Amino acid sequence: MRVIHGSDEIPLEARGAVLALGNFDGVHRGHQVLIRQAIDAARRDGRPAGVLLFEPHPREFFNPDAPHFRLTPLEEKLAVLEELGVDLAIVLPFNAELAALDAERFIGDVLVNALGVKHVFVGYHFFFGRNRSGSTETLRAAGAAHGFDVTVVEPVSERGEPFSSTAVRLALAEGDVKHAAELLGRHWRISGPVVGGAKRGTGLGFPTANVAMPKGTALGHGIFAVRVTLDGRQLDGAAYLGTRPTFDNGMPVLEVFLFDFDEAIYGRTIEVSFIDKVRDDRKFSDADELVRQMQIDCEAARRILAQDAAAGSKA
CATH class of the missing domain: 3.40.50.620 (HUPs)
Structure with missing residues (x-):
């Protein structure tokens, strides 16, 4: 083109x-x-x-x-x-x-x-x-x-719902990335360089790649099953977008945990495709309770991604 x-x-x-x-x-x-x-x-x-x-x-x-x-x-x-x-x-x-x-x-x-x-x-x-x-x-x-x-x-x-950019934004604002994908005809995605963070994920056993959300992005907070593209490779993972209410309730940050991956990728650009939402953001009583939930979330994200891959292979 x-x-x-x-x-x-x-x-x-x-x-x-x-x-x-x-x-x-x-x-x-x-x-x-x-x-x-x-x-x-x-x-x-x-x-x-x-x-x-x-x-x-x-x-x-x-x-x-x-x-x-x-x-x-x-x-x-x-x-x-x-x-x-x-x-x-x-x-x-x-x-x-x-x-x-x-x-x-x-x-x-x-x-x-x-x-x-x-x-x-x-x-x-x-x-x-x-x-x-x-x-x-x-x-x-x-x-x-x-x-x-x-x-x-x-x-x-x-089904009576017009396709529109406004409808996509509304779906994303609710964190409904699956419905947004139905309207778009593909998974919604963002890209950006991996930036440094507080490294709390590493301390909890879930090292994350932090990506700054583009200006104006309005995505509902929660845990998402994601597929990440890095240098032409596709990697599965779980992403968190929220204010970290268990710790500091600060500015929203996107933290991506890549499954079975241990490379250092600070400064490199990744593309994050949002496949489906796992759950809403919430506060936990302590770090141990959060870690247990993160393990559950990752298993749920793996199941979602496996189902999405299977559906794609049948299409």
């Missing part, structure tokens, strides 16, 4: 594409339906299949001090898009200049003049341009005037 940053110098072979427009945070199953429709249309017409993204998320631009829970950082989002079969990703920097463009200027300057777009796919709730003045109807009218097609994709749902 080719990634182009900005719209000032679009290569000739990228013009005339079929484009899906949006932020696509999470690239959840609803997004995937829209993007696959764009890919199918591009294949029928013999054109590149592309996605037009905005970076950073407009909410981060307009409210830089307010924490925004991004489900997928740009690098992960691009990786998922490539897996879907997208040929071209155009990443527009969401800055003061872009924010000041009204809907008509965005269509004329970006979609028509810079990209020569031939077909646009958007969700039913897509708004764009200064003060969100542009809508799907604005796009349809512009398409008729400038000679490009517009397809508006209606909400996609399962």
